[in-house]
Amino acid sequence: MNNRPKIRAAKYTIYCLFMLALYILQTTPGFLSIGGLKPNFVIPVAMAIAVCEGDFPGGIFGAVAGILCDFSATSLFGFQAAILLACCTAAGLLTVYLLRPTIVNFILLLAAALLIHGMLIYLLNFYMWGYEDVILVLTRRILPSIIYTLLLSPLPFLAVHRLHERFEEWLEE
Amino acid sequence: MGDFFKSTRFKILLGLFIVLFAFMLRAAWTGGLSPELEQGVGIIAVPFQKSAAAISGFVTRYFQRYVRADEIAEENENLRSQVNELRSQLTDFETYKQENETLKQFLGIKEEHPDFQLEPAAVVSRDQDNRFSHSFTIDKGYLNGVSSLDPVVSPDGLVGRVQEVGANYSKVITILDVSSDVGAYDVRTRDIGTVSGNFTMASQGACKLSYLPRESSAAVGDLIVTTGGGLFPKDLVIGKLVRVGTEAGGISLYGVVEPAAAIQDLTDVMVIKSFEGQEKQ
Numbered sequence: 121m122n123n124r125p126k127i128r129a130a131k132y133t134i135y136c137l138f139m140l141a142l143y144i145l146q147t148t149p150g151f152l153s154i155g156g157l158k159p160n161f162v163i164p165v166a167m168a169i170a171v172c173e174g175d176f177p178g179g180i181f182g183a184v185a186g187i188l189c190d191f192s193a194t195s196l197f198g199f200q201a202a203i204l205l206a207c208c209t210a211a212g213l214l215t216v217y218l219l220r221p222t223i224v225n226f227i228l229l230l231a232a233a234l235l236i237h238g239m240l241i242y243l244l245n246f247y248m249w250g251y252e253d254v255i256l257v258l259t260r261r262i263l264p265s266i267i268y269t270l271l272l273s274p275l276p277f278l279a280v281h282r283l284h285e286r287f288e289e290w291l292e293e
Numbered sequence: 294m295g296d297f298f299k300s301t302r303f304k305i306l307l308g309l310f311i312v313l314f315a316f317m318l319r320a321a322w323t324g325g326l327s328p329e330l331e332q333g334v335g336i337i338a339v340p341f342q343k344s345a346a347a348i349s350g351f352v353t354r355y356f357q358r359y360v361r362a363d364e365i366a367e368e369n370e371n372l373r374s375q376v377n378e379l380r381s382q383l384t385d386f387e388t389y390k391q392e393n394e395t396l397k398q399f400l401g402i403k404e405e406h407p408d409f410q411l412e413p414a415a416v417v418s419r420d421q422d423n424r425f426s427h428s429f430t431i432d433k434g435y436l437n438g439v440s441s442l443d444p445v446v447s448p449d450g451l452v453g454r455v456q457e458v459g460a461n462y463s464k465v466i467t468i469l470d471v472s473s474d475v476g477a478y479d480v481r482t483r484d485i486g487t488v489s490g491n492f493t494m495a496s497q498g499a500c501k502l503s504y505l506p507r508e509s510s511a512a513v514g515d516l517i518v519t520t521g522g523g524l525f526p527k528d529l530v531i532g533k534l535v536r537v538g539t540e541a542g543g544i545s546l547y548g549v550v551e552p553a554a555a556i557q558d559l560t561d562v563m564v565i566k567s568f569e570g571q572e573k574q
Contacts, residue, residue, distance in 0.1 A: 252491055
């Protein structure tokens with residue numbers, strides 16, 4: 121009997137649950153908060169899935185991560201989801217055609233995605249509205265938050281990579 | 294890579310992108326009401342977030358006590374086990390005591406303002422990117438009668454207003470947020486201004502009272518309250534002035550307001566669902 125569809129379904133269900141669990145931790149008041157800064161976990165998970173699984177699952181999980189980020193933010197719903205869908209699809213394509221799915225490439229791709237995401241939020245939600253001292257958002261919030269997220273990002277990558285390898289073994293059996 | 298752009302996968306992802314863009318336009322159009330997709334996320338995520346927030350609060354309180362217990366243990370090793378036993382009993386007692394005190398304070402608001410229709414709510418999540426606004430999500434939504442723009446208060450004073458409302462959750466922007474504007478006056482001098490968020494001050498947990506007249510005698514320590522109107526009830530305490538300065542150009546004065554409510558550490562708030570003179574969206 122062919123169990124491949126079931127194994128694939130189990131894999132993506134586990135990815136979803138993993139992302140939801142990390143999202144709950146990410147939004148829990150006070151959890152891993154340093155001077156008001158908190159790391160983002162769902163974007164690294166989506167990027168790890170894009171690197172390990174390729175463009176299509178990466179794009180879908182990028183959109184899911186964005187929807188979760190939009191849910192806890194007060195910006196327009198769909199904004200972060202659209203950005204992350206595009207970034208994770210691009211990262212998935214780069215991994216399929218040009219790069220190897222290593223942790224270094226993952227961190228570089230994640231850094232690029234976080235910068236694009238952060239700069240678009242800064243430009244469209246803050247800079248273009250002309251608020252006083254708006255540069256502080258970039259220097260004291262967005263950039264430190266990106267660094268904090270990058271520092272912790274190998275953990276979700278290793279978890280997703282491990283799950284991916286385990287499921288690939290089961291699919292080959 | 295060219296094959297990808299001709300594939301069904303690309304068409305599905307493009308379709309999803311267009312749907313998300315449409316949601317974004319709809320959210321901009323409808324203002325305070327969350328889109329159905331977002332409400333679906335809320336129905337799944339909010340109960341988990343509520344539990345996570347409760348566990349986080351419990352763990353924080355537990356570890357704070359544990360540090361104190363260590364100090365006691367150093368002084369008296371023989372009593373350590375007894376202290377631990379008593380501590381576990383005290384955890385429940387102190388939680389109930391704290392809840393009781395909070396509810397008593399909220400009852401005080403109700404007695405002071407009989408026209409207020411209040412809804413108690415718990416903070417279930419804080420935006421990961423909230424260093425300058427301290428915005429948060431509460432566990433009450435339109436099923437509990439909460440509407441967009443409803444004022445949110447703590448027993449100490451004004452916290453902010455509801456920005457967006459879903460079935461079982463609402464997003465609150467605080468008075469530290471740059472998009473928040475509240476009409477306010479100095480109780481002593483009666484000078485009127487506008488309290489709004491400012492990036493420099495928000496990082497220190499303060500907000501800005503702008504447009505004070507140049508000849509105003511507003512001084513450090515003055516109490517700042519709401520002027521009232523359609524969005525906020527009159528005479529809600531916002532905070533006190535901690536600094537007064539002259540705006541660039543010298544046309545008006547501004548004040549730095551330290552909010553009366555401990556906005557960064559709030560765990561429970563009250564939503565004012567209705568008050569005399571309220572303008573509903």
